[in-house]
Amino acid sequence: MQKDGANEKYFLGSVKNAIRILKLYSRPKQEYGITEIAHQLDIHKTTVHRLVTKLCSKGFLEQNPHTKRYHLGLSILGLSGLVTTHYEIYRVSLHVLKPLVDELGETAHLAILEDQHIVYLHKIECRHPVSLMSSIGQRNPALKTGVGKVILAYQPQEYIQHVIAKSGPYHCEKTEAQIRAELDQIKKQGYSIAKEEISNGIVSIGAPVKDYTGKVIAGISVVGPLDRIKKMKTGFLVDKIIKAAAEISENLGFYETKQKAASLERN
Structure with missing residues (x-):
């Protein structure tokens, strides 16, 4: 010792x-x-x-x-760029997440992906919070959280493979094929739902945040106890969370219609 x-x-x-x-x-x-x-x-x-x-x-x-x-x-410039980006995401999300928490009555998070984990940049508690395995700066396994899955679903396939390989016991109850199928479905539908994966009785619903290029660089999630979440329709919750994530993305310079128009011009 x-x-x-x-x-x-x-x-x-x-x-x-x-x-x-x-x-x-x-x-x-x-x-x-x-x-x-x-x-x-x-x-x-x-x-x-x-x-x-x-x-x-x-x-x-x-x-x-x-x-x-x-x-x-030059590595210093890389770090300063990361700090600037993360601060900008944090800043523009503040006025979006608070109304979301007030409306839904559940806790909201803003998180980024770091290796096989997510790191919480911001957390806004609801009026009746429950014990959650989250705090600002805390790391949680990406494959066990709604926000982690929704960010990971939009990453390159080689990065997803890297995360699966390094996550070890965090996903031992699922095969690689099952994980990939789940991430494909999340990307297709544009949101994720994690039920009781990191904490018993807790549900997390996540949506992606994009930068001006359309790249998913962060995610938001609303987290609450299963019994309270069940009382609200899933479709209603998902719609509100997706809209909040889209608003943050717009504040970062991403506009869905502009991206679609650019894509059509290229094709």
Whole structure:
């Protein structure tokens, strides 16, 4: 146990120092050498060299071949793009999800897909919430949630295969053929329903959110107890959730009629 604790402390220390190195570049100066970084942050040069080498290998830093100093790499731009995109999805969904929760009386989520999991970007509780396995930032298996399935259904086949292969025991009660058939049906109908798959007595209905290109980049879901959901007609719930997802998609620049017109012109 003591050894594990020491390893964890070492790992966290390395992460902290790597972040400190990257934060140096928030200053006007664009390039730093190993000695400068060590002096600025009061870190041993050997440690700085090791961390800079690792950051370079992942594309977060690059070495100028002429000055031998280091500047930010393109991976930083990729991360900033993700942050901007996720923030935009979060921002435009706020005024859509709240009225949806008020009207339906059940909890709503906004989520994105990360590997074989979904991550919740937003959650709005209803007036009579139940215990759910969800919170902002939490990860759940995509194949066990309504929102996860509806996002996954629109992904490329190779990505779906990757998720199925990595999900392991999360879908052991279904064959790969059954999972693929379910995802095909979800894509065809434009929504998903997950009944008691991640929590007993809980139903989740999901719909896809698209960006301006028509790519599904997120999803929303309404989640509630089976007995309360049964009291409302499924068709009514599905219609409201699909319309809310479409409104968020429009706020992101996607218009169904425009996409259909463009498709007809290409054909």
